[in-house]
Amino acid sequence: MPPAATKSAARIPTAIETVLKVIDIFRTRPVGPETHISCIKVVDFDQTCIIKAPMNMPTLSQTHEAIVIGGGIAGASIIKSLKNNHLNNFLVIDLGNSPAQGTSGHDGALCHPYVGRGASRLQRLSMIAFNEAKQIWANYWSGKGVLHLARNAENHDKKLMSERLLSQGFSFDNAQVISSNEAKVLCGVSLAGTFFPEGGWVNLKQICEDLFSELTDQQTMMSCTVKKIAYRDKYWLVYDEEQKIIGVTPRLFLANGLGVKSLAASANIDLPLKPVRGQLSTFGYKKGSPWANCQPRVALSGKAYCLPPIEMNDGSYQWMVGSSYDEHEEDLSVWDQSHQENLSLIQEMLGTKCDLAEIEPVDAFVGIRCVASDRLPIMGPVKGHPGLYILTSLGSRGVMWSALAHQMFTEHLAEELRHSAFLETRFFAGARLAGLGLSEDLVSALLPARFLAGASNSKPILPSG
Ligand SMILES: Cc1cc2nc3c(=O)[nH]c(=O)nc-3n(C[C@H](O)[C@H](O)[C@H](O)COP(=O)(O)OP(=O)(O)OC[C@H]3O[C@@H](n4cnc5c(N)ncnc54)[C@H](O)[C@@H]3O)c2cc1C
Numbered sequence: 001m002p003p004a005a006t007k008s009a010a011r012i013p014t015a016i017e018t019v020l021k022v023i024d025i026f027r028t029r030p031v032g033p034e035t036h037i038s039c040i041k042v043v044d045f046d047q048t049c050i051i052k053a054p055m056n057m058p059t060l061s062q063t064h065e066a067i068v069i070g071g072g073i074a075g076a077s078i079i080k081s082l083k084n085n086h087l088n089n090f091l092v093i094d095l096g097n098s099p100a101q102g103t104s105g106h107d108g109a110l111c112h113p114y115v116g117r118g119a120s121r122l123q124r125l126s127m128i129a130f131n132e133a134k135q136i137w138a139n140y141w142s143g144k145g146v147l148h149l150a151r152n153a154e155n156h157d158k159k160l161m162s163e164r165l166l167s168q169g170f171s172f173d174n175a176q177v178i179s180s181n182e183a184k185v186l187c188g189v190s191l192a193g194t195f196f197p198e199g200g201w202v203n204l205k206q207i208c209e210d211l212f213s214e215l216t217d218q219q220t221m222m223s224c225t226v227k228k229i230a231y232r233d234k235y236w237l238v239y240d241e242e243q244k245i246i247g248v249t250p251r252l253f254l255a256n257g258l259g260v261k262s263l264a265a266s267a268n269i270d271l272p273l274k275p276v277r278g279q280l281s282t283f284g285y286k287k288g289s290p291w292a293n294c295q296p297r298v299a300l301s302g303k304a305y306c307l308p309p310i311e312m313n314d315g316s317y318q319w320m321v322g323s324s325y326d327e328h329e330e331d332l333s334v335w336d337q338s339h340q341e342n343l344s345l346i347q348e349m350l351g352t353k354c355d356l357a358e359i360e361p362v363d364a365f366v367g368i369r370c371v372a373s374d375r376l377p378i379m380g381p382v383k384g385h386p387g388l389y390i391l392t393s394l395g396s397r398g399v400m401w402s403a404l405a406h407q408m409f410t411e412h413l414a415e416e417l418r419h420s421a422f423l424e425t426r427f428f429a430g431a432r433l434a435g436l437g438l439s440e441d442l443v444s445a446l447l448p449a450r451f452l453a454g455a456s457n458s459k460p461i462l463p464s465g
Contacts, residue, residue, distance in 0.1 A: 066090040067238055067249040069226050069263065070256035072104035073204045074391040076211045077136075077402040078253045081409035085417060091247055092215065093238065094256075095225040100208035102257055103367035104398065106280070107206065108320050110305050111137075111399040112146040112199035113175070119168045121445045122376065126400060127169060128436045130198075133403035137202050146199030147187045149302035149349060153180065156192040165194065169437070174198055188297035188308075189350065201299055201307060202399045221246065226256070228266035229388075236387060253389045258370040260378075260392040269382060271451055272373035273393060277329035279338035280322035282363035287315035289358045294350050304345035318362060321346045323396070327371075334364045369395055376445055377401040379408060380427035383449040387422055390448045407433060408446075425449075 065087045068075045071094035082090050096102070111133050114126035134141065150156040161177040174197065180190040187195065212220065228239045229252060236252035237245050254260045261273045285291040292309075295317075299307050309319040324338040339361040347353065372378055372393035379401070382388040389409070394401045411430030416423055427447055429438045444450065 062245065063235075063248045064089050064091045065249065066251040066253065067236070067247045068092045068253040068255055069238070070094060070102075070254070070259070071096060071099035071208060071212065071220075071222070072102050072255070072257060073100070073208060073398050073402040074104075074255035074257070074394060074405065075099075075253075076104075076208045077406035078255055078389075078391060078409055079211055079215075080136075080406050081413055084410045085413045087251075087413065087417075088219075090219060091221055091249075092212075092219060093221045093224050093226055093247065095223065097223045098209075099212040100205040103278075103369060104204040104208055106365060106367065106398070107203045108142075108201045108280075108307050109204050109399045110146065110199075110201045110299055110301060110307075111397075112148060112196040112301065113170075114397075115148060115165070115168075115175070115194055117164070121442060123168060124437060125376070125404070125442055125445070126397070128433065128438050128442075129397075129400035129404035131436060132407050132433075133202070133400045134198060136403040136406055137207060137399060140202045140204075140207050141200045142202070143200030143299050143307070145187070145195055145197045145298045147178075147183060147189070147191065147193050147195050147296070147298055147300050149191050149193040149300060151302075153192050161194065186298075187300075188295060189300065191300070191350070193302070195298075199299065204398060226259075226263060229254075229263055231267065231385065231388070234386070250387045251389070252387060253391065255391045257392060257394075258368060260370070260390060264382075264390065267385060267388070269385065269448070269452065271378065271390075271392075271448065273370055273378075274328060274373070275330045276369040276371050276395075277326040277331060278323040278367055278369055278396070279335060279342070280320060280365040281339045281342045281361050282365075283319045283321060283339075283343065283359050284362040285317050285319070285359045287317070289317075290354045291319075291352075291359055292317065294352050294354070300349065302349045304342060304349055306346055322365075325396075330368050332366050332368070334366060338366075339364070371395045372451075374445075374450075377405070378446065378448050378451075379405045380443075380447045380449075381412070381422065381424045383425050383447075383452060386424050388424075404433075 066082050068078050068090060071092055075092055079090070079092060111130065113130040114123050116123045158177045158179060165175045165177065176195045176197070178186060178192065178195050180192045183192060184190040224246065225241050226238055227241045230237045235248050235250055238247035238252065240246045254263050256263065258273060258275050261271055264271050295309055296306065297308055299305065304321060306319060306321045309317040311317055321342045324341050343356070370393050375395060377395070378393045379391045380389065382390055391405050408427060408429060412423065412428040415428040427443050429443055
């Protein structure tokens with residue numbers, strides 16, 4: 001038995017050796033800074049000092065400044081915000097083998113401000129978001145206006161409607177109440193309504209594809225399903241289906257549509273999201289068909305919506321009409337019933353009784369919208385979960401809400417980086433959006449916290465929409 005003094009002297013180099021070994025582990029298997037030191041276990045602190053790291057300990061290549069889950073328009077708008085803030089060490093993960101394989105595969109998504117009876121939050125937010133969308137998605141914008149049809153054409157009171165629009169902040173330049181005669185000249189159809197000269201449609205798929213084409217292989221991880229997320233020592237860990245850590249980050253963005261519900265639940269966050277299946281039909285009809293007599297020159301919206309028909313090389317027409325709305329349905333196959341619904345809605349809207357034998361479905365787009373219980377988008381940092389952000393529930397307004405989110409996240413990240421701290425209880429809107437009328441109550445109406453806080457926040461925010 002060696003004397004006590006000798007034993008104690010012998011332990012000193014072992015402790016140093018421990019430290020060196022730890023440093024060595026960080027050097028050779030570099031992990032996210034101070035973060036994962038708690039994962040490292042000293043299993044035999046004696047003569048040999050063995051240090052063991054868990055099998056699935058993340059390596060430096062898995063640590064990113066930001067991780068975005070979802071490669072649809074929500075993910076694309078966040079990627080743009082990260083790039084604007086020079087946060088280029090990011091990773092986008094999607095279960096598809098290419099971007100926009102989900103709802104954002106839509107190539108003709110309509111965009112115009114919402115018109116309701118009063119200045120609801122939806123109406124006020126949509127005016128701001130429309131303004132952003134026109135600028136941010138300008139390169140993908142098509143069309144020469146949108147005619148939003150009056151609900152009741154017979155009682156279409158131009159004076160009353162115009163006053164209502166003025167009181168909601170519209171001007172004659174951006175919203176014109178028109179009679180059916182005026183509509184015939186302006187839009188090609190004799191239908192009264194509100195004309196939005198700046199309205200149009202956007203190719204969501206193209207936006208996503210173009211943005212992804214600029215990313216490096218290191219910035220994307222395709223064909224990979226994220227199964228759960230967990231927060232450890234100031235970092236978010238992202239797990240795949242085999243429970244393997246595939247990414248580590250201080251900033252995690254959940255932008256994976258309806259999939260946000262289960263990922264948020266894995267971090268004990270309960271969000272009231274539901275699926276709403278939608279089918280958009282492309283109908284074809286021949287040259288000279290009676291359908292060719294009611295051809296709008298602009299996009300129409302109302303109970304259904306349609307784009308102006310496109311003339312094909314052989315003189316026939318293709319006409320995009322949508323979209324069915326089936327709550328709690330997630331079937332992605334094409335339904336005949338939805339084609340029929342779309343056709344009868346558009347007939348009702350146009351007041352036509354053309355022969356159904358003269359028109360047939362030639363193509364379809366089916367997607368599953370993600371909709372929150374109050375039908376507003378969910379965007380912003382998650383209170384009580386530092387570094388976690390959500391962008392989902394874009395519902396039927398992906399064009400507008402993604403543009404608003406892009407501007408909000410750009411400003412918010414800039415502010416966070418300025419202060420080197422997460423602003424988890426606030427969503428920083430910035431002077432530009434505030435100038436457009438984005439007030440505190442509107443920002444609160446977007447935050448995930450509206451579903452996470454107490455009873456006062458649980459009542460529906462929006463009666464209309
Ligand atoms: C028929 C139809 C018509 C519509 N018309 C319009 C319109 O006219 N105007 C308009 O503005 N909007 C319209 N919309 C809505 C618009 O398409 C959506 O709001 C928008 O595309 C939603 O984008 P997103 O990025 O949130 O979701 P998505 O595009 O669905 O993207 C989510 C992505 O996350 C990925 N993902 C999901 N879970 C995981 C996971 N666990 N791990 C990894 N990746 C995952 C998916 O693969 C997908 O790529 C329409 C929708 C439908 C269905």
